Amino acid sequence: MPVTVVNFSPTTDFVDTVYVDTNLIINARNRASTTYKQAASLFGYLISQGTNLFISSLVIDEIWWSTLRILYRNFTGTDLNHYYLKRHPAIIGRYSPLIKKTTTKVLRLPNVQMVGYDPNNVGFINNTLDIFTSEQLAPRDSFHLGLTMACNIQGFATGDGDFDNLTLPGYDLTVYKY
Amino acid sequence: MTSTTYTKDYFISKTFAAGVLLGVATIIPQPIDIQSTKHETVFFIEQSSRYGAIDMDGYKSTMTPFAFAAFKDFIGEDNFEIHPDDFDVFYPDDEV
Numbered sequence: 389m390p391v392t393v394v395n396f397s398p399t400t401d402f403v404d405t406v407y408v409d410t411n412l413i414i415n416a417r418n419r420a421s422t423t424y425k426q427a428a429s430l431f432g433y434l435i436s437q438g439t440n441l442f443i444s445s446l447v448i449d450e451i452w453w454s455t456l457r458i459l460y461r462n463f464t465g466t467d468l469n470h471y472y473l474k475r476h477p478a479i480i481g482r483y484s485p486l487i488k489k490t491t492t493k494v495l496r497l498p499n500v501q502m503v504g505y506d507p508n509n510v511g512f513i514n515n516t517l518d519i520f521t522s523e524q525l526a527p528r529d530s531f532h533l534g535l536t537m538a539c540n541i542q543g544f545a546t547g548d549g550d551f552d553n554l555t556l557p558g559y560d561l562t563v564y565k566y
Numbered sequence: 567m568t569s570t571t572y573t574k575d576y577f578i579s580k581t582f583a584a585g586v587l588l589g590v591a592t593i594i595p596q597p598i599d600i601q602s603t604k605h606e607t608v609f610f611i612e613q614s615s616r617y618g619a620i621d622m623d624g625y626k627s628t629m630t631p632f633a634f635a636a637f638k639d640f641i642g643e644d645n646f647e648i649h650p651d652d653f654d655v656f657y658p659d660d661e662v
Contacts, residue, residue: 411653419642425619428641432620435637436628453656462646470656486644493640498633528655548653 391554393563396430396545403562405440406543407503407536410450412566413443413494414458415547423547426566430545439543441500444535446528451494452487459483503539512538523554536561616642 394400415427434441460468460479473479494500505512516534520527529550536544537559544551545564554561620641626634 414652415648416641418644418646418648419616420645421648423648424642428620431641432625432637435633436625450653450655454652457652458646458648461649490644493636493643496636497640498629498636526655 390559391556391561391563393552393565396426396433396564396566398429398433400433400564402434402437402439402564403542405442405539405541406434406545406564407442407444407532407539407541408434408447408500409532409544409546409548410447410454411547412545413447413451414454415566417490417493418458423566427547430564430566434545435498439499441497442503442536442539442541443494443500444503444532446531446535448491448494450528451490455487455490456480456483459486503535503541505535505538519556523556525550 412427412430415421415423416431418424421427456473456479457468460466460483468479512534515537516530519525519533519537520530523530523533525533529548533544533551533554533556535541537556542560543562543564545566547566551563552565554563617638622638625637629637
């Protein structure tokens with residue numbers, strides 16, 4: 389079975405390389421999150437085992453947007469959508485110090501490396517297109533997985549249930565859930 | 567009208583007397599009242615919940631000092647509610 393789903397526990401042994409999904413970072417940062425303990429503990433065990441952790445510009449993009457929404461809701465009591473943000477771009481400036489701080493701390497985490505791809509790499513796009521159509525993931529999630537596979541990363545840490553039923557013929561991947 | 571003149575010797579004697587009194591006083595340990603104000607109570611609860619549920623001693627023993635410091639600095643620093651749709655992707659061009 390090429391894809392193994394592992395529910396994280398203190399006895400979990402991780403593979404050497406793990407792509408970190410955005411939700412793990414955000415939930416580990418926020419102690420009011422309902423999954424704070426699980427997310428922070430998973431992070432702790434990944435670091436303790438010396439696992440090489442990978443993120444991408446997609447993850448950073450999602451951190452910025454989700455953090456903006458979270459901060460706006462918590463400080464104003466109303467939800468922020470991108471239509472409103474486009475009409476009121478000054479909102480970004482209001483919360484930029486906190487977003488910068490979060491970004492800096494993510495990049496300072498032990499063993500964290502950025503992965504990317506050549507935007508002109510047609511092979512990468514075609515492989516991601518295969519994931520998108522065969523696994524029926526959302527486009528963004530397909531790109532997360534496409535990067536994981538393009539960089540030969542063996543693990544994927546997430547709380548997102550959309551990655552529970554992957555098949556990925558010919559590729560060995562362990563999905564760590566929290 | 568009366569006036570009092572405070573001399574240097576007066577202050578020295580009073581300071582010495584206060585020192586003697588402090589020296590002989592019996593210091594009774596008092597429990598720290600973390601409920602004294604709402605703010606302080608919230609502060610202590612928040613500090614506790616940041617690391618209270620996490621096995622920090624275990625991580626400290628298995629990480630390098632640098633890694634542990636970065637981990638400790640990273641987790642639980644913010645205290646905001648998270649909703650599932652906070653992770654919905656922002657596609658900037660989907661406004662038509």
